[in-house]
Amino acid sequence: MTKCSEIRQPLREELFLPRVLHALSDPVRMEIVLKIARAGQVACGAFDIPMPKSTLSHHFKVLRESGVVASRREGNELINSLRLEDLETRFPGVVQAIIAAGSR
Amino acid sequence: MTKCSEIRQPLREELFLPRVLHALSDPVRMEIVLKIARAGQVACGAFDIPMPKSTLSHHFKVLRESGVVASRREGNELINSLRLEDLETRFPGVVQAIIAAGSR
C-alpha cells in the first residue's frame, strides 16, 4: 500500500536561517544543491559522487531537515527539488545568490 | 606606534563560500555579524553577549578566518568590520541577503 512517506521536512514558518546556512556549508551538499538547481528535479541516485550511498543519504537528510530540499517518492526512487519558493519567501535572495555564486 | 597586527585573514581570492556559510551558520556569530552590519564598526568588547570572553574570541576567530570580518587594532581594542567589498566581489549578493534576512 502506498503509505505516503513520512519524510519530515520543516514547514515554511519553521525554516531557520542558521540551519539553512549550515546545510549549505558542506561542499558535498553544495554540489548536490547546485545539481538540483541546474536540473530542477534529481533523483538521489543520479549523483555520481564517489561516496557510499549511506553517506549521501546522510547529506540528503541534512538538506531536507534544514528545508533546503524537498523529496517526494516516485516509484521506487526519491525525486529531489529545491524549496525555492519557501526559501525566497523567508530569506529573500539568500539561496538564489548562493546558487549563483556557487555556480561560477 | 601602531604596529600592524598579524591577524591572519584570507585574501579576497582565498575566500571560500562553504567556509563563509559555515561561519554564518552559528547563531552567536550571526548576531555578531548583524551588530557589525548595523553599526559599521564594533569593538570586540561592545557585544553584550552573556558568554566568556574566550568563547567570544573563538567566534571572532572563526569570522576572521572565514573572511567575513576584518579586525584592526586601535589603541588597545580591536575594531571589527565586515569585508563587504571582498565578499560582494566574490559572492555577489550572498552576505547582503543574509544580513537583510537576519535583520528581519
Add this chain to the structure above:
DNA sequence: CGTCCAATTCGAGTTTTATCGAACTATCTT
C-alpha cells in the same frame, strides 16, 4: 511470493566544533 532496486537506518569510529577557566600578550595610563 521472491527478487531486484532505491534509499534509509543503525552502530561505530574519527574529526570538528563549541564552551569554559586560567594564563598570557599587547596597549594605554599613571
Add this chain to the structure above:
DNA sequence: AAGATAGTTCGATAAAACTCGAATTGGACG
C-alpha cells in the same frame, strides 16, 4: 615600572558532524 583594560591562547571537556559498512525498509515486477 606598575596597574588596568582588551583580547588571545592554551588545555580540557562535551556535543555535534562526517564517514562508512552492514542490515533494513518500501516499492516495482516477474
